[in-house]
Amino acid sequence: MASHLPPKPIAQYEETASGGLAAGAQHAPRGLMRWLLTTNHKEIGTLYLIFSLTMFFIGGIFAMVIRAELFQPGLQLVQPEFFNQMTTMHGLIMVFGAVMPAFVGLANWMVPLQIGAPDMALPRLNNFSFWLLPVAFLMLLSTLVMPGGAPNFGWTFYAPLSTTYAPPSTTFFIFSLHLAGISSILGAINIIATILNLRAPGMRLMDMPLFVWTWLITAFLLIAVMPVLAGVITMMLLDINFGTSFFNAAGGGDPVLFQHLFWFFGHPEVYIMILPAFGIVSVIIPTFARKRLFGYASMVYATASIAILSFLVWAHHMFVVGLPLVAELFFMYSTMLIAVPTGVKVFNWITTLFRGSISFEPPMLFALAFVVLFTIGGFSGLMLAISPADFQYHDTYFVVAHFHYVLVPGAVFAIMAGVYYWLPKWTGHYPHLRLSQWHFWLSVIGVNLTFFPMHFAGLAGMPRRIPDYALQFADFNMVTSLGAFLFGASQLLFVWVVIKCVRGGEKAPARAWEGAEDLEWSVPSPAPLHTFETPPDFQPQQH
Amino acid sequence: MSGGSYYVPASSKWPALASLAMGAMMAGTGTLLVHGIAGLPVMVVGLLAILAVMTLWFRDVIHESRSGLYDAQMDRSFRWGMGWFIFSEVMFFAAFFGTLFYVRTFALPWLDGEGAKGVAALLWPDFTASWPLMNPPDASIEGPHETFSPWHLPLVNTLILVTSSITLTVAHEGLKEGYRDTARHWLLGTVLLGLCFITIQGFEYYEAYSHYGITLQAGIYGATFFLLTGFHGLHVIIGTIILISILARVQRGHFSRDDHFGFEAAAWYWHFVDVVWIGLFTFVYVF
Numbered sequence: 001m002a003s004h005l006p007p008k009p010i011a012q013y014e015e016t017a018s019g020g021l022a023a024g025a026q027h028a029p030r031g032l033m034r035w036l037l038t039t040n041h042k043e044i045g046t047l048y049l050i051f052s053l054t055m056f057f058i059g060g061i062f063a064m065v066i067r068a069e070l071f072q073p074g075l076q077l078v079q080p081e082f083f084n085q086m087t088t089m090h091g092l093i094m095v096f097g098a099v100m101p102a103f104v105g106l107a108n109w110m111v112p113l114q115i116g117a118p119d120m121a122l123p124r125l126n127n128f129s130f131w132l133l134p135v136a137f138l139m140l141l142s143t144l145v146m147p148g149g150a151p152n153f154g155w156t157f158y159a160p161l162s163t164t165y166a167p168p169s170t171t172f173f174i175f176s177l178h179l180a181g182i183s184s185i186l187g188a189i190n191i192i193a194t195i196l197n198l199r200a201p202g203m204r205l206m207d208m209p210l211f212v213w214t215w216l217i218t219a220f221l222l223i224a225v226m227p228v229l230a231g232v233i234t235m236m237l238l239d240i241n242f243g244t245s246f247f248n249a250a251g252g253g254d255p256v257l258f259q260h261l262f263w264f265f266g267h268p269e270v271y272i273m274i275l276p277a278f279g280i281v282s283v284i285i286p287t288f289a290r291k292r293l294f295g296y297a298s299m300v301y302a303t304a305s306i307a308i309l310s311f312l313v314w315a316h317h318m319f320v321v322g323l324p325l326v327a328e329l330f331f332m333y334s335t336m337l338i339a340v341p342t343g344v345k346v347f348n349w350i351t352t353l354f355r356g357s358i359s360f361e362p363p364m365l366f367a368l369a370f371v372v373l374f375t376i377g378g379f380s381g382l383m384l385a386i387s388p389a390d391f392q393y394h395d396t397y398f399v400v401a402h403f404h405y406v407l408v409p410g411a412v413f414a415i416m417a418g419v420y421y422w423l424p425k426w427t428g429h430y431p432h433l434r435l436s437q438w439h440f441w442l443s444v445i446g447v448n449l450t451f452f453p454m455h456f457a458g459l460a461g462m463p464r465r466i467p468d469y470a471l472q473f474a475d476f477n478m479v480t481s482l483g484a485f486l487f488g489a490s491q492l493l494f495v496w497v498v499i500k501c502v503r504g505g506e507k508a509p510a511r512a513w514e515g516a517e518d519l520e521w522s523v524p525s526p527a528p529l530h531t532f533e534t535p536p537d538f539q540p541q542q543h
Numbered sequence: 544m545s546g547g548s549y550y551v552p553a554s555s556k557w558p559a560l561a562s563l564a565m566g567a568m569m570a571g572t573g574t575l576l577v578h579g580i581a582g583l584p585v586m587v588v589g590l591l592a593i594l595a596v597m598t599l600w601f602r603d604v605i606h607e608s609r610s611g612l613y614d615a616q617m618d619r620s621f622r623w624g625m626g627w628f629i630f631s632e633v634m635f636f637a638a639f640f641g642t643l644f645y646v647r648t649f650a651l652p653w654l655d656g657e658g659a660k661g662v663a664a665l666l667w668p669d670f671t672a673s674w675p676l677m678n679p680p681d682a683s684i685e686g687p688h689e690t691f692s693p694w695h696l697p698l699v700n701t702l703i704l705v706t707s708s709i710t711l712t713v714a715h716e717g718l719k720e721g722y723r724d725t726a727r728h729w730l731l732g733t734v735l736l737g738l739c740f741i742t743i744q745g746f747e748y749y750e751a752y753s754h755y756g757i758t759l760q761a762g763i764y765g766a767t768f769f770l771l772t773g774f775h776g777l778h779v780i781i782g783t784i785i786l787i788s789i790l791a792r793v794q795r796g797h798f799s800r801d802d803h804f805g806f807e808a809a810a811w812y813w814h815f816v817d818v819v820w821i822g823l824f825t826f827v828y829v830f
Contacts, residue, residue, distance in 0.1 A: 029554065037554040119551045121620035124600075128558035135566035139573075168577045175569035182565075185631050193623035197616060227631045231638030235770065241576045242759045244766035246642065249666060250681030252763035254650035261638055324659030530551070 036131070039123035040529060041108045044130050046426075048105025049419075051133055053495070055097030056412075058141070060488050062090035067450075067484040069467055070477050083467035084152035085144065091155025092173075095273070096180045097137050099407065102415045103276040104129075104187050107215045110422060111191060113520035113527065114209045116200030116536040121193035129187040136179035143169035143176075154465055156266065159247035159258035163239045170240060174233045181226045188222035191215055200519065200538040206297065207540045209518045211418075213300050214279030217307045218272050224311075225268040232261040256321055263314035271310045274406060275303055277374075277414030278345060281367045283518065284421050285349050288364035289356030290515040292541070295348040302341035302348075309338050319390045328387045335385035339378070346375055361513070362436035366417035369409060369444050377405030380455065395465075398458025404451045408487075409444070416443075416494065423501050424508030428526035431501040439497055442490035449483025517541065550614050552607065557600035564592035601788075605805070609797065618804055625808045629815050632778070636819050639774065643767045643826060647674050651763075654680055679762030687764060688756040693828035696747050700740050701824045704779075707736035708817045711786075711810055721800045723793065730790050733813070737783035744776050771827050778816045785809045 029037050038044060065086045069077050078086070108126065112119055120126045143150040148167035151157065162170060195216045199208070208216075236258075238244040245251025247258045278299075286293040293299065315323060315331040323331075349371050358364070380402040384390050393399060423431050457476040462469055469477065511521040519538065523531045568589025574582025607613065649658070655672035656664030664670070667680035675690045691697060711733045717725030751757040757765045789809045792798065798806055 036559045037556055039552060039554045039558075122624055123552055124555050124558050125624070127555070128561055131559045131562035132565065135562050139566065139570060171576050172570070172573045175573050179565060179569060185628075189624050189627045189631075192627055193620045196623055197619045223627050223631045224634050227633075227635035228638040231635050231642075235642070238759065238766070238770070244759050244770070245679070245684065245763055246766055246770075249650075249654065249663070251679045251684045251766070252651055252654070252676045253646065253766065257642060257645050257650060260645060261641065264638075264641075322660055326659075533551075 037127070039119070039127050041112050041119045041123065041126065042426075042527065042529060044120075044126050045105045045107075045109030047130050048101045048108055048133075051130070052098050052102035052105055052415075053498075055093050055101070055137065056491070059090050059093035059098055060491065062086045062093065063484060064488050066090060067481040070469070071481040072478070073469055073471055073474050075468055078467065080467045081149060081152060084154075084465065085150040087465050088151045088154050088157075089140075089144070092140065092151070092177075093137070094407070095155060095269070096177070097133070097140075099273045099411050099415070100184065101133060103215075103218070103273070103411075104184075104191075106211075106276065106280070106415070106418050106422075107187075107191050109426065110418075110520060111194055111212055111215060112198070113425070113523065113531060114212050114518050115195065115198060115203060116519050116532045116538055117194060117198035118530065118532050120190050121197055122190045125186050126190050129183045129190065132179050132183035132186075136176045136183065139172055139176040139179070143167075143172050146172065156262060157236075158262070159236065159239070159255045162258075163236055163247055166240065171237065174237045177233050178230060181230050184222050185226045188219035188226075191219040192223070195219075200532070200535045202538045202540065204540065206300065207538070209279075210282035210293065210296070210299055210303075211276065211279035214275040214282075214303050217303050218275045221268045221272050221275070221307055221310065225265040225272075228261060229265040229269075232258065232265065235261075256318070259318050259321060260315065263317045264311075266317065267314040268307070268310040270403070270406070271306055273411045274374075275306065277370070277411045278303060280414045280418040280421070281349065281370050282345075284363050284367040284417055285352050285371075287421075287513050287515040287517075288361060288367075289353050289358050291352055291356040293348065294351040294354075295344070298344055299348055302344040305341040306338060309334065309341070313338065316385055316387075316390070319387045320394045332385060332387040336382065339382055339385075342378055346371065346378075359514075361420075362431060362433070362440060363417045363421035363513075365437070365440045366413045366420060369440070370413045370417060373409030373413070373444075373447070374406055377402055377407075377410055380405065393458065395463055396458035397454040397462045397464055400464050401451050401454035401458055404454070408451065409447050413443075413447075419498070421513070422520070423498070424512035425520055425523075425525050425527055427502050427505075428508055428524075429501050429505035430508050430512070431497050432505060435493060435497045435500070439490060439493045442493065443487060446483050446487030446490055450480050450487055451483075453477075453479045453483075550612060550617055552612075555600070555603065557596050557603070561593065561596045561600065564589050564596055568593060605792070605797065608805075618802075621804055621808070625811060629811060632815065636771075636774070636822075639767075639771050640822060640826065643771065646763050646767065651676065674764070676762055676764040684760070684762050685756070687758075687761045690755065690757065690764075691747070691751075691828060693824065696743055697824055697828040700743050700747075701820065703736050703740045703743070704817050704820045707733045707740070708814055710736065711813055715806065715810055718793070718798055718803055718806060719800055723796065726798075727790065727793050730786065730793060734783060734786050734790060737779060737786060737813075740779055741776065741783065744772065744779070768827060771823055775816065775819050775823055778819070782809075782813050782816045785812060 035043065035047060038047075065078060066083065069075070069083055108120065111117075146167075146169040148169060150167070151162070151170055151173045152167060153161035153165075157173075195208070195212055205213075235244070235246040239246050239248065245253040247253050247255045249255065282293055282299055313331055313335045315327055316335040319328060319331070360368075380398065384393055384399065384402055420431055420436060423429070453476040457473050457480070458464075460473065460476075462473045462476075508525040510524050512525055513521075519536060520527070522536065566589075568586055571582045571585030571587070571589050575586055576582070649660075651672040651674065652658050653660040653663040654667065654670055655661070657672070670680040671678070675687065677686045677688075677690075679686050710729045714726045714729035714733060717723075717729060751765075751768075757768060759765055759769050786809055789806055792805060797803075
């Protein structure tokens with residue numbers, strides 16, 4: 001700082017504060033204003049997580065509508081038009097409203113705690129990032145009651161379905177996505193600044209817990225691709241409202257251009273939803289195997305490789321759209337390359353388990369299920385990467401099975417593993433063991449009943465995004481629907497476990513899990529509102 | 544990483560109000576576009592609210608910075624923040640340049656029957672690809688009659704922006720050497736050059752619509768032209784507003800020789816806008 005300015009006063013806080021999530025009310029503004037104005041990373045993290053859970057249920061209700069309609073062949077409950085709105089809104093809400101904010105919420109809570117920082121680097125920006133989200137999703141959900149209905153073109157909103165043939169509410173959908181995108185970019189900037197600038201003295205990059213590493217790389221991906229999404233939806237807006245012809249061949253544009261731009265965003269986006277999951281699992285497995293993570297450095301390099309490759313594989317979503325042969329080949333091989341760093345990760349997780357003293361607490365159950373079930377999704381991804389085979393699989397339920405395996409028992413299970421892992425830190429109580437186990441087993445059974453039969457339905461030729469189907473798919477769909485209802489209902493149990501844990505339960509010590517070693521376990525449970533007001537003493541571990 | 548305690552800013556009402564204002568502006572704009580004029584007041588109120596909130600938010604930050612509340616670590620956070628923000632802007636323009644290259648390299652030749660996907664020529668067999676695209680494939684879309692020569696107004700604008708980057712650097716050097724008047728004068732010059740650019744660009748748009756038939760509706764050439772130059776122009780306007788506020792701060796003696804990140808952030812932004820223009824001049828106007 002400049003020499004002519006007055007000397008810097010010691011940082012002042014309104015309260016010397018104690019009590020995190022559970023015992024909050026000692027902070028200056030009270031009630032609703034406290035949450036509206038907060039700049040505290042723990043409070044904002046909590047807001048993100050509550051928002052995400054709410055969206056998870058709203059998106060889940062849409063999924064239940066879809067599965068209820070598909071329970072039997074024929075049209076029973078909803079009109080095809082409304083069915084399309086449900087598939088679209090389910091995808092958009094889950095991707096942008098549930099999974100991404102959940103990871104940002106976990107980052108808000110845990111990144112400062114894991115690197116020994118007092119808060120996020122730019123706390124007010126953090127508040128802004130969060131409060132953009134309710135505004136954005138209120139706007140998105142309001143399209144359901146607009147004339148012409150909500151967006152009905154699938155979460156990938158391909159032109160010209162989303163331009164020439166789109167409902168009038170599409171303009172509002174575009175603006176809501178703009179708001180959500182601004183939120184993501186600002187959130188990512190904040191996370192990068194925090195990680196690069198606020199680490200405890202002595203903590204080198206290669207000393208950071210893997211959750212922090214994966215978030216650093218994810219934040220880079222977000223800043224790189226969310227603007228591209230903003231660009232492509234802006235071009236949609238112009239095509240719809242101002243008569244441009246970006247995605248209209250009659251004026252010299254090209255609808256395929258939309259797909260290129262969308263997937264240039266969209267493929268890194270799917271890694272945005274899985275890299276933090278890798279980080280969570282890489283933190284949980286060593287704790288409950290009571291061993292150091294095997295291959296720490298290779299985990300970091302694998303994550304970075306996946307991030308770089310994610311910019312070079314986008315057109316594997318477009319194999320059947322009419323690409324030049326050379327593009328088909330390039331994108332097929334580049335996609336298959338991703339299996340290498342991903343394989344490194346799975347290998348490292350399993351090798352960490354090898355000869356470990358494993359115990360099966362709820363976070364570990366979810367993390368182990370993640371490793372197995374995510375790998376199933378990875379393998380079906382490898383099948384889809386093979387261009388000539390993809391000609392057969394494209395737009396069938398096989399694709400739906402694939403990405404739900406990586407997103408539900410992948411991303412969502414990792415989020416739940418993280419929640420169970422850190423709940424003692426947030427609330428000071430352990431989640432109820434028996435109920436957590438019930439939640440886990442019902443979820444695992446439900447998720448596999450839902451998505452495994454989709455592979456067969458897809459390979460047999462059932463197309464995605466249709467409200468009715470041929471009779472031969474009836475059995476698979478009935479099993480899938482029953483599984484979906486089971487999975488949906490068992491998430492109510494999750495809410496109960498969380499509420500119960502916030503209200504009370506077995507007290508957790510600072511180091512809530514025996515094998516846990518990162519910095520967050522050096523602060524009391526529940527974590528006080530302000531932690532690491534002075535930088536902690538950090539001793540690097542040997543990896 | 545600093546050794547002492549950390550600085551954590553107090554809570555603020557501006558971020559939440561900013562979200563509300565942005566929501567209002569976007570809801571208003573959406574209503575204006577879809578349902579008509581009723582959305583206009585909401586849009587205007589939203590926009591004004593955004594500007595007001597930004598002003599007040601920045602005022603608080605400037606005040607805190609002036610009170611010496613920020614330490615070197617906070618300064619680094621601001622630097623990282625601004626740097627990555629500009630990177631996000633780079634990617635925003637990258638999408639638009641990508642569009643331009645894709646259309647010129649793939650989409651139009653294919654519509655003309657050339658290349659790997661020349662089968663697209665079946666759609667409009669009479670279509671001939673060219674760039675700038677004067678005759679869009681379908682007769683329902685009227686193309687431009689004439690295009691700009693890059694060596695008139697666009698060249699003038701290029702010289703203006705490049706010069707403005709130089710004058711800004713001179714102002715910065717002046718500030719670093721402690722010559723506040725130098726900084727003020729050259730910064731004022733930069734602002735004036737920015738205003739010249741905006742005026743000339745506005746005149747060019749007027750010409751485009753009134754004489755050249757280059758409009759948003761004139762097929763892909765008009766669309767990419769206005770997309771790229773329009774968003775760039777918007778950034779020049781924003782950059783000029785930023786520079787004007789920085790000028791006011793220089794005037795009030797807010798900056799010292801070695802502490803003026805507000806100035807530097809504005810300069811980074813301005814140079815970024817300049818670099819984008821070089822790309823525009825090259826690929827939109829010349830080639």
